[in-house]
Amino acid sequence: MTVIEARGLRKAFGTTIALDGVDLRIDEGRILGLIGPNGAGKTTVLNAILGLTPCQGELKVLGRNPWTERDQLVRDVSFIADVAVLPRWIRVSQVIDYVAGVHPRFDRAKAEGFLAKTTIRRASKVRELSKGMVAQLHLALVMAIDAKLLVLDEPTLGLDILYRKQFYDSLLNDYFDRSRTIVVTTHQVEEIQDVLTDLKFIDRGRIVLECSMDEFESRYLEVMVHPEHVAAARALGPIHERRLFGRSILLFEHADRSQLAALGDVRTPSIADLFVAVIGNEKAQGAAA
Amino acid sequence: MNTQSTAVPDSPLDPQGIAPADMAATRPMYWSVRRELWENRSIYVAPLVVAAVALFGFAISTIGMPQRRRAVLLLGEAKARAAIAQPYDVVAVILIATAFIVGFFYCLDALHGERRDRSILFWKSLPVSDRTTVLSKASIPMVVLPVLIFAVIVTTQILMLLQSSAVLLVGGVDPATTFEYFNLFQQSLILLYGLIVIAIWHAPIYGWLLMVSSWARRAAVLWAVLPWLALGPLEVITTGRSKYFPALMRYRLFGGFEKAFAFASRAPAQARVHEHTPPIDSLSQLTPGKFLSTPGLWIGLALAAAFLAAAVRLRRNREPI
Numbered sequence: 064m065t066v067i068e069a070r071g072l073r074k075a076f077g078t079t080i081a082l083d084g085v086d087l088r089i090d091e092g093r094i095l096g097l098i099g100p101n102g103a104g105k106t107t108v109l110n111a112i113l114g115l116t117p118c119q120g121e122l123k124v125l126g127r128n129p130w131t132e133r134d135q136l137v138r139d140v141s142f143i144a145d146v147a148v149l150p151r152w153i154r155v156s157q158v159i160d161y162v163a164g165v166h167p168r169f170d171r172a173k174a175e176g177f178l179a180k181t182t183i184r185r186a187s188k189v190r191e192l193s194k195g196m197v198a199q200l201h202l203a204l205v206m207a208i209d210a211k212l213l214v215l216d217e218p219t220l221g222l223d224i225l226y227r228k229q230f231y232d233s234l235l236n237d238y239f240d241r242s243r244t245i246v247v248t249t250h251q252v253e254e255i256q257d258v259l260t261d262l263k264f265i266d267r268g269r270i271v272l273e274c275s276m277d278e279f280e281s282r283y284l285e286v287m288v289h290p291e292h293v294a295a296a297r298a299l300g301p302i303h304e305r306r307l308f309g310r311s312i313l314l315f316e317h318a319d320r321s322q323l324a325a326l327g328d329v330r331t332p333s334i335a336d337l338f339v340a341v342i343g344n345e346k347a348q349g350a351a352a
Numbered sequence: 353m354n355t356q357s358t359a360v361p362d363s364p365l366d367p368q369g370i371a372p373a374d375m376a377a378t379r380p381m382y383w384s385v386r387r388e389l390w391e392n393r394s395i396y397v398a399p400l401v402v403a404a405v406a407l408f409g410f411a412i413s414t415i416g417m418p419q420r421r422r423a424v425l426l427l428g429e430a431k432a433r434a435a436i437a438q439p440y441d442v443v444a445v446i447l448i449a450t451a452f453i454v455g456f457f458y459c460l461d462a463l464h465g466e467r468r469d470r471s472i473l474f475w476k477s478l479p480v481s482d483r484t485t486v487l488s489k490a491s492i493p494m495v496v497l498p499v500l501i502f503a504v505i506v507t508t509q510i511l512m513l514l515q516s517s518a519v520l521l522v523g524g525v526d527p528a529t530t531f532e533y534f535n536l537f538q539q540s541l542i543l544l545y546g547l548i549v550i551a552i553w554h555a556p557i558y559g560w561l562l563m564v565s566s567w568a569r570r571a572a573v574l575w576a577v578l579p580w581l582a583l584g585p586l587e588v589i590t591t592g593r594s595k596y597f598p599a600l601m602r603y604r605l606f607g608g609f610e611k612a613f614a615f616a617s618r619a620p621a622q623a624r625v626h627e628h629t630p631p632i633d634s635l636s637q638l639t640p641g642k643f644l645s646t647p648g649l650w651i652g653l654a655l656a657a658a659f660l661a662a663a664v665r666l667r668r669n670r671e672p673i
Contacts, residue, residue, distance in 0.1 A: 115476065134481045144473035151469060157390050165480050166382035
């Protein structure tokens with residue numbers, strides 16, 4: 064089942080073009096990472112998916128138009144828009160009561176169960192919790208909602224590495240199953256490399272790269288080239304080259320692994336390295352054009 | 353407090369097919385109103401504090417009350433009535449004014465604060481529509497505060513009656529002299545009617561404030577008040593007089609009373625205040641028919657509906673500040 068289907072999404076704020084013809088198709092049971100530099104249009108895409116902003120083009124989320132059918136859609140979609148959006152004045156017990164009161168798909172016992180694993184006290188106000196605890200609380204609430212689609216916009220921004228790790232671990236172990244779909248944007252790409260099933264890069268309002276993570280491993284290879292083979296390696300047409308500790312590291316797309324192995328140490332690149340290569344090239348082209 | 357959340361889905365009489373539809377309409381509204389009370393404790397704290405201060409002041413006034421009561425009873429019926437009923441009326445008036453001030457500032461912040469602290473992104477992630485949210489916020493000054501203020505006023509007046517009766521008894525004066533001039537039950541009915549009149553008459557004010565609150569990026573209070581205040585000088589500059597603007601303000605703030613009540617004396621308001629004559633002390637002075645047939649009431653309600661509809665649209669479109 065297709066959860067999100069977008070064709071030619073466009074959106075401009077004044078003269079700034081935020082989305083310049085975005086096409087997206089996400090099936091049930093996928094975890095999509097939407098990665099892009101600041102101002103690339105990630106949040107605008109997510110807001111359009113959530114029905115928080117109107118945009119031109121065709122967009123269906125769970126078969127509904129998110130802008131015109133937002134009130135029905137929101138029962139099946141959860142989102143964490145930012146780290147710090149829980150109201151600071153509310154008590155932990157109140158926010159649980161409230162969500163239990165208004166959300167027909169909220170499982171209170173489940174939320175209490177997640178919270179029991181943390182040190183968060185029921186009587187605390189959100190403003191008294193640390194940033195990491197607020198994220199835990201929000202995640203506990205969201206994971207207790209039986210939603211079909213979960214949208215996370217920078218869910219771990221500003222959290223320390225322990226909380227970040229824990230966040231994705233709980234998401235995978237306690238929440239995700241093949242009937243749910245997750246869309247996540249983040250700058251901390253290294254941490255979600257093993258979490259994602261699909262990857263899309265967005266830059267200047269366009270999708271500039273898309274592949275599944277299975278595909279990713281066969282499609283992209285990185286070689287730390289032996290100094291004597293640099294010229295030969297460059298002749299094979301790498302999409303990016305960088306230097307580390309005096310060695311050249313070349314990134315190839317659709318290259319023959321055995322051929323590369325002769326030139327140096329071959330490995331699967333990190334999403335971060337691929338991101339730098341792809342977005343860096345985009346920027347260079349943008350500057351040239 | 354959790355009985356509500358568990359009782360509905362578990363109730364065997366409510367098959368799942370019917371329950372969600374019921375729930376969609378009323379439960380988000382119920383919880384949204386509760387949420388407003390959690391966030392804005394001033395809604396009930398401010399009236400309670402004012403009531404406590406009033407009770408404290410009244411307690412001080414009971415010193416020497418028996419002697420004064422004897423003296424007052426000799427002055428004739430009108431003056432006795434004025435002197436005895438006055439503190440009860442004053443308490444009602446200051447608490448009604450408190451409710452107005454609380455409602456005024458509540459409305460200005462209601463749709464602004466959630467954008468300022470970005471919590472709107474959390475509220476919008478839950479299945480509560482913009483319409484339910486705006487209506488729940490509008491219900492605070494138009495329903496919750498009037499009901500609450502009614503309870504606070506009546507409770508305060510009962511406490512005052514008990515206190516004064518005790519003091520009078522000890523001082524050897526018959527407490528029934530109070531009841532003779534201040535009929536709590538009847539005054540409560542008048543109060544209830546008055547509060548409903550105020551809520552309906554002031555609806556466009558609250559609607560306007562909520563709309564500004566959902567629209568302004570900052571300084572909502574200035575946007576809400578300054579355009580109206582600017583009309584005054586504008587009138588003076590363009591026509592050389594100040595006639596319609598003050599009349600308009602007075603009409604929207606107090607005009608409802610003149611339609612809803614038949615004031616006994618046609619004396620100017622100034623004189624009434626000085627003499628402390630209770631303006632309304634009989635149910636026959638209530639004129640709901642006249643109130644309901646006032647065009648100003650219906651124009652006001654139409655404006656309130658338009659402002660609230662605009663606030664719903666604005667909340668849908670506006671992003672966090």
